[in-house]
Structure formats: structure tokens, C-alpha cells
Amino acid sequence: MKKFPEGFLWGVATSSYQIEGSPFADGAGMSIWHTFSHTPGNVKNGDNGNVACDHYNRWREDVEIMKKLGVRAYRFSVSWPRVLPEGTGRVNQKGLDFYDRLVDALLKNEIVPFVTLYHWDLPFELQLKGGWANRESAWWFGEYAKVLFERLGDRVKYWATFNEPWVVAVVGHLFGVHAPGTRDIYVTFHVVHNLLRAHAKAVKIFRDTVKDGKIGLVFNNGAFSPASEKAEDVLAAKFLHQFNNYPLFLEPIYKGNYPELVLERLGEFFPRDYEKDMDEIRQPLDFVGMNYYAGHLVKYDPDSPTKVSFVSRNIPKTEMGWEIEPEGLYRLLKSLKEEYNPSEVYVTENGAAFKDEVVDGRVHDPERIEYLKAHIEQVWRAIQDGIPVKGYFVWSLLDNFEWAEGYTKRFGIVYVDFKTQKRIIKSSGYWYSEVVKENGLK
Numbered sequence: 001m002k003k004f005p006e007g008f009l010w011g012v013a014t015s016s017y018q019i020e021g022s023p024f025a026d027g028a029g030m031s032i033w034h035t036f037s038h039t040p041g042n043v044k045n046g047d048n049g050n051v052a053c054d055h056y057n058r059w060r061e062d063v064e065i066m067k068k069l070g071v072r073a074y075r076f077s078v079s080w081p082r083v084l085p086e087g088t089g090r091v092n093q094k095g096l097d098f099y100d101r102l103v104d105a106l107l108k109n110e111i112v113p114f115v116t117l118y119h120w121d122l123p124f125e126l127q128l129k130g131g132w133a134n135r136e137s138a139w140w141f142g143e144y145a146k147v148l149f150e151r152l153g154d155r156v157k158y159w160a161t162f163n164e165p166w167v168v169a170v171v172g173h174l175f176g177v178h179a180p181g182t183r184d185i186y187v188t189f190h191v192v193h194n195l196l197r198a199h200a201k202a203v204k205i206f207r208d209t210v211k212d213g214k215i216g217l218v219f220n221n222g223a224f225s226p227a228s229e230k231a232e233d234v235l236a237a238k239f240l241h242q243f244n245n246y247p248l249f250l251e252p253i254y255k256g257n258y259p260e261l262v263l264e265r266l267g268e269f270f271p272r273d274y275e276k277d278m279d280e281i282r283q284p285l286d287f288v289g290m291n292y293y294a295g296h297l298v299k300y301d302p303d304s305p306t307k308v309s310f311v312s313r314n315i316p317k318t319e320m321g322w323e324i325e326p327e328g329l330y331r332l333l334k335s336l337k338e339e340y341n342p343s344e345v346y347v348t349e350n351g352a353a354f355k356d357e358v359v360d361g362r363v364h365d366p367e368r369i370e371y372l373k374a375h376i377e378q379v380w381r382a383i384q385d386g387i388p389v390k391g392y393f394v395w396s397l398l399d400n401f402e403w404a405e406g407y408t409k410r411f412g413i414v415y416v417d418f419k420t421q422k423r424i425i426k427s428s429g430y431w432y433s434e435v436v437k438e439n440g441l442k
């Protein structure tokens with residue numbers, strides 16, 4: 001039996017735009033994911049979040065499901081335009097009430113709420129003002145964060161400012177694959193910098209408003225391995241680690257500058273005089289949130305702008321085409337401790353998409369069980385090595401709107417029939433429920 005420390009926070013995760021639906025209910029404003037997904041060509045099959053999992057209406061049932069699974073924590077995000085329809089100024093009480101009720105229901109069922117302030121649905125009104133490219137965005141975010149800290153901070157003790165700021169900046173502003181769909185390398189690095197400034201603003205406000213809570217930041221991470229032992233391939237993997245993973249943001253927060261290889265290769269795209277903001281950005285964190293899905297083999301490539309390219313491996317992949325490499329999670333947790341030594345770490349997302357089918361009213365998903373088991377084992381290993389991992393969250397509670405992939409990729413441990421909104425707990429859901437109950441792996 002691989003036992004976990006007592007009080008280990010076993011959870012499930014979701015995000016607002018991916019599950020809620022009802023984008024205009026109770027006076028909510030539009031988000032950039034509404035406008036982006038309604039623009040032809042951006043999302044597979046023309047899908048959008050108009051209905052999603054209808055969680056805005058079915059949240060009671062979803063809390064019941066969590067209760068049934070016995071999970072100890074629920075990581076969800078708040079939709080900014082529900083709370084502040086114009087992004088700043090007027091507060092929409094009804095939007096805020098939705099999250100208030102959800103938090104109360106969770107607590108009543110002994111489920112710890114773990115709130116993400118920003119999981120990608122910026123108010124469209126703020127996009128019209130330049131969105132994250134505008135330096136003012138740090139103040140906008142601070143104002144929004146304050147409204148939530150004041151309303152929910154008495155009951156919510158775990159807060160994350162941003163989910164995957166790299167994805168926000170790069171996938172949204174360089175690749176143009178996520179909202180707002182921009183493709184500009186200078187805008188991208190202005191966004192990176194403004195997200196850090198916004199994060200720091202919120203942390204400062206948090207210290208004055210929620211005295212007994214914890215606040216952190218959640219990163220996307222890939223396990224990058226060099227294709228050979230050649231120095232240039234090793235450097236390629238090192239660059240990608242510094243650029244794609246937690247160091248892009250933790251190096252400024254802990255050490256006051258962007259990572260060395262990022263500055264060397266991409267420094268020209270950052271705002272002029274960005275150094276002036278670094279003192280402000282260095283706000284201590286209470287925890288680091290690590291999302292992890294896949295590993296990648298990388299090599300030096302003189303023809304690529306960043307001098308790096310990916311080498312595909314013949315190893316098992318998920319429906320996303322992501323290469324399954326559980327030890328990668330262990331290595332990342334280990335390097336996180338070596339590089340920044342945070343006081344607490346949470347694996348805030350881990351999970352997989354597979355082709356799920358309903359057969360005789362059940363969904364049997366052995367591949368997902370295998371995936372989760374292999375990764376949870378690596379978390380256990382990391383804890384044995386003294387890495388302070390305090391919780392683990394499966395992505396996701398429900399099958400949901402998978403961004404540019406629409407409804408074609410199912411990540412849930414609970415199946416959602418998008419025609420009827422019927423939920424079916426998958427085999428992986430029952431399996432995870434046992435892990436939580438046993439507080440460990442058999």
C-alpha cells in the first residue's frame with residue numbers, strides 16, 4: 001500500500017467557461033471565450049460554451065456527485081464577467097451569489113473549495129481596451145480579485161490567481177489558437193509581463209484582506225528530454241523548460257528576473273524597462289500549483305525561430321496525441337524543489353482524454369485508470385523524497401468544453417451526455433473514489 005500523508009487534499013478540477021454554460025444568465029457580461037468560440041473557424045465543429053455541462057443550473061447535482069465520490073477538494077474557477085460584467089466598476093451581485101452558494105454547498109459537504117481567479121475567460125469589455133497587453137490590466141485584475149476576496153475569503157482559504165499564464169500569453173497571443181486569437185510576438189511577452197504584475201497586485205491585496213488563507217499560481221508543465229546527449233540538444237530541452245514551464249514566472253517571483261535562456265533568445269520582445277517592475281513582482285507565494293499531462297522529446301533545430309523542435313516518439317499517447325510519461329511528473333516536482341524550494345506544492349491538474357463510450361449505461365475506461373494510477377504513483381514517490389506535495393486534483397470532474405477542441409475530447413472521470421446532460425460516473429471515477437477513501441494506492 002502506498003499511503004499518502006494524513007490530510008492529503010484529493011480533489012477534482014474544472015473551469016468556468018468549460019462547464020458552466022448560460023453565458024448571459026443573471027446579467028453576466030461576455031467573455032473573450034464567448035466571442036472567440038462564436039467566430040467561425042476557431043473551435044472544432046463550431047462548438048462553443050453556450051450550454052457546456054449546464055453546470056450553472058446543475059451545480060447542486062455536481063456537488064452531489066463529488067460528495068458521492070468522496071473527494072476532499074474541488075478546484076473551480078470564477079468567471080470574471082459574471083461578477084463584473086464590464087470587467088471593472090459595477091459588481092453584479094447575482095453573478096457573485098452563484099459562487100457564494102456553490103462555496104456554501106461544498107463546505108456543507110466537507111469539500112474544500114480551491115478557487116482559481118482566472119481560467120481564461122477575460123471580460124470582452126477589457127479585451128476592447130487591449131486586454132492583457134494593456135498595462136492597466138494589473139489594476140483591473142486587482143479590483144476583480146478584491147471583490148472575490150472580500151465576498152468569499154471568509155470561507156475560501158485556497159486561492160490561485162492564474163491558471164497557466166504561459167498558455168494565456170503564448171497560445172492566446174502568439175499561436176492564436178486560444179482567445180483572444182492574436183498572433184504577435186511582442187504582444188505575447190508584454191502579456192507575460194502584465195500577467196505577473198497582475199498576479200503580484202492580487203497577492204498584495206490578498207495579504208490585507210484574507211489573513212488566514214493561501215495564495216499561489218498554477219503552471220502548465222511538460223517534461224522535456226533531449227533527443228541525444230549532444231550539448232545542443234541538452235540546451236534545447238533546458239530552454240524549453242525555462243520558457244514553457246514554471247521558471248518563466250517563478251524566476252521573476254523568486255529571483256527578480258526572467259530565466260537566462262529566455263532573455264537570451266526572446267529578451268527583445270519584453271516591454272522596455274521591464275526590470276523596473278521586478279521589485280513589485282517579487283511577492284512571496286504560499287504554494288505552487290503544477291499541472292502536468294505529458295512528456296516531449298526535443299532537439300536543436302537551426303531552422304526554428306527558438307532553435308528547438310519536437311521529436312515524436314513511438315510510445316502510448318492519449319486522445320490528444322500527448323505522450324504518456326508519468327516519471328516526467330516526478331522529475332518536474334523534484335526540479336521544482338531544487339530550483340525554488342516552495343513551501344507547498346499541489347498537483348492542480350493531471351488527467352487524460354480517451355475515447356469513452358457508454359455501454360449498457362456504463363463507461364468503462366481502463367486506460368484512464370492506468371494513466372491516473374501511474375501518475376499518482378509518481379506523486380507518492382516525490383513525497384517519499386521530501387517534496388511537500390499537499391494535494392492532487394484530477395482534470396477533470398466532468399467531460400467538458402475542451403477549448404479549441406470543442407466537445408471532441410473527454411477528460412472527465414464523470415461522463416457527460418451533451419444531448420441530455422445526463423452524468424455517468426466512469427470506472428475511473430469509482431476507482432479514484434477508492435484511492436481517496438484509502439488515502440493511497442493499493
Ligand code: FCB
Pocket residue numbers: 015018163164167220291349395402403411
Ligand atoms: C489545461 C487546462 C485545462 C484543460 C486541460 C486539458 O491546459 O488548464 O483547462 O483544458 O489542459
